Amino acid sequence: METRPPVPRAILVGIQIPGVDDVAHAASIEELGRLVKTLGYEVVGTISQKRDEIGGGTVLGKGRLEELAAITGGTGVVGSMATPRKSKARERFEDADEKQPNARQTEPDPAAAPKPEFVIVDHDISPSQARNLERATGAQVLDRTGVIVEIFHRHAHSREAKLQVEMARLKYVSPRLRESSGGGRQQGVGAGESDLELDRRKIRDRLAELKEQLEDIQRDNDQRRSARRDQLRVALVGYTNAGKSSLMRALTGSEVLVADKLFATLDTTVRSLQPEAKPRVLVSDTVGFIKKLPHDLVASFRSTLAEALEASLLLFVVDASDPTYESQLEVSRNVLREIGADAVPSRLLLNKIDRVSEADRAALRAKHPNAILLSAKSPEDVTALRETIIAFFEAAMVEDQLVLPYAKQGLLNEVYENARVLSEDYDSTGRIMKVRGLPGAIARLQRALAAS
Ligand SMILES: Nc1nc2c(ncn2[C@@H]2O[C@H](COP(=O)(O)OP(=O)(O)OP(=O)(O)O)[C@@H](O)[C@H]2O)c(=O)[nH]1
Ligand SMILES: [Mg+2]
Numbered sequence: 001m002e003t004r005p006p007v008p009r010a011i012l013v014g015i016q017i018p019g020v021d022d023v024a025h026a027a028s029i030e031e032l033g034r035l036v037k038t039l040g041y042e043v044v045g046t047i048s049q050k051r052d053e054i055g056g057g058t059v060l061g062k063g064r065l066e067e068l069a070a071i072t073g074g075t076g077v078v079g080s081m082a083t084p085r086k087s088k089a090r091e092r093f094e095d096a097d098e099k100q101p102n103a104r105q106t107e108p109d110p111a112a113a114p115k116p117e118f119v120i121v122d123h124d125i126s127p128s129q130a131r132n133l134e135r136a137t138g139a140q141v142l143d144r145t146g147v148i149v150e151i152f153h154r155h156a157h158s159r160e161a162k163l164q165v166e167m168a169r170l171k172y173v174s175p176r177l178r179e180s181s182g183g184g185r186q187q188g189v190g191a192g193e194s195d196l197e198l199d200r201r202k203i204r205d206r207l208a209e210l211k212e213q214l215e216d217i218q219r220d221n222d223q224r225r226s227a228r229r230d231q232l233r234v235a236l237v238g239y240t241n242a243g244k245s246s247l248m249r250a251l252t253g254s255e256v257l258v259a260d261k262l263f264a265t266l267d268t269t270v271r272s273l274q275p276e277a278k279p280r281v282l283v284s285d286t287v288g289f290i291k292k293l294p295h296d297l298v299a300s301f302r303s304t305l306a307e308a309l310e311a312s313l314l315l316f317v318v319d320a321s322d323p324t325y326e327s328q329l330e331v332s333r334n335v336l337r338e339i340g341a342d343a344v345p346s347r348l349l350l351n352k353i354d355r356v357s358e359a360d361r362a363a364l365r366a367k368h369p370n371a372i373l374l375s376a377k378s379p380e381d382v383t384a385l386r387e388t389i390i391a392f393f394e395a396a397m398v399e400d401q402l403v404l405p406y407a408k409q410g411l412l413n414e415v416y417e418n419a420r421v422l423s424e425d426y427d428s429t430g431r432i433m434k435v436r437g438l439p440g441a442i443a444r445l446q447r448a449l450a451a452s
Contacts, residue, residue: 074138230441235308238317240288246376321355
């Protein structure tokens with residue numbers, strides 16, 4: 001008995017517009033292929049075409065569309081009034097109760113030759129372009145945003161990430177609901193709501209509910225963050241698959257997930273640097289960036305990354321062995337700018353250097369003189385990085401004296417957590433401590449000691 005559902009096959013479609021060179025175009029398609037594989041689909045081919053814009057009713061020109069339809073078994077023309085097969089992906093998106101995101105049942109199709117059931121477009125396309133493509137190809141059509149939203153949906157673990165992703169998903173689905181139900185106004189539906197209006201109202205209500213729940217969580221998070229405000233914090237940020245979680249593991253000895261797939265990490269994790277520094281340094285691992293990131297997901301990054309935004313130092317991780325690392329760097333910079341993190345001091349980490357030839361390393365050094373070249377897999381490199389982090393904080397620290405009255409010994413722990421105690425003395429007023437720490441942390445301790 002066959003119990004495993006067959007792996008869905010997908011064909012990729014990419015348009016190369018003026019200004020995008022061959023290398024960038026090929027890299028974008030390759031990345032889409034990896035995204036699609038992360039969803040569990042098999043990529044069986046690519047149709048790519050040079051065009052002036054990603055426009056037109058069907059994205060592709062007539063000839064290429066026919067070529068695509070020949071592969072998928074469609075008619076190649078949009079004109080047919082036959083209702084397209086409803087997209088499984090779309091059904092999943094519409095399935096608001098979130099039952100089984102991973103279950104993937106492909107229709108039993110016994111007689112069929114293995115034709116790709118999915119057409120996946122490497123750009124954001126309008127709902128009507130998707131519908132036209134579905135009509136012409138007979139396949140289910142997803143665009144880049146749809147793929148990314150779906151991956152986020154499957155990988156979200158924390159309650160906050162789940163709520164954010166559900167929001168992004170509903171916003172993605174809502175306009176497509178309208179179009180897929182025949183487009184525009186529902187004529188002749190007398191009094192009362194049509195199914196479509198009902199669905200859209202449900203979505204609106206659900207969005208309002210999600211927004212409220214998220215605000216609650218974010219208020220809690222803000223409180224927790226403000227309690228950590230003056231701690232020594234670094235955040236690993238950068239393009240997806242650059243090696244952030246690998247560095248997190250190496251720096252903190254934690255067991256965060258490392259995987260050779262895109263968007264392995266969706267939640268921010270915070271752990272302390274190991275062996276522990278004094279005062280303790282907290283390291284955050286964060287969600288990765290990707291090009292053409294859907295806008296609603298950028299918004300959700302903003303809150304997931306709020307943690308990182310409060311770091312004193314961003315470790316900006318790049319996969320230096322990737323031929324398109326420059327554009328990955330640019331995408332990451334843009335997202336950071338968009339979420340307001342560009343003001344935080346940062347160090348560029350050119351990671352996976354073990355995969356880079358000596359000649360290319362020299363070129364990287366010349367191009368990025370301030371960057372740190374390293375491999376997350378090299379213990380020496382990780383030790384050196386740890387020292388760089390500690391040196392960064394040391395440079396910002398100041399020395400001061402705290403007087404801890406005998407009546408306030410309860411604050412001792414707080415002193416030890418937020419500063420390094422250099423020496424201790426006692427006199428009639430209390431415990432006198434020479435300490436070293438960040439100016440903000442010391443000022444806060446002084447205030448706590450002065451308060452009655
Ligand atoms: N050769 C080599 N591989 C590395 C290095 N750093 C990470 N990798 C590999 O790159 C892949 C991605 O690593 P992760 O640490 O999961 O990357 P990430 O930046 O956390 O990725 P996302 O969470 O998906 O954004 C894994 O297969 C790692 O083993 C390195 O320095 N050298
Ligand atoms: Mg990760």
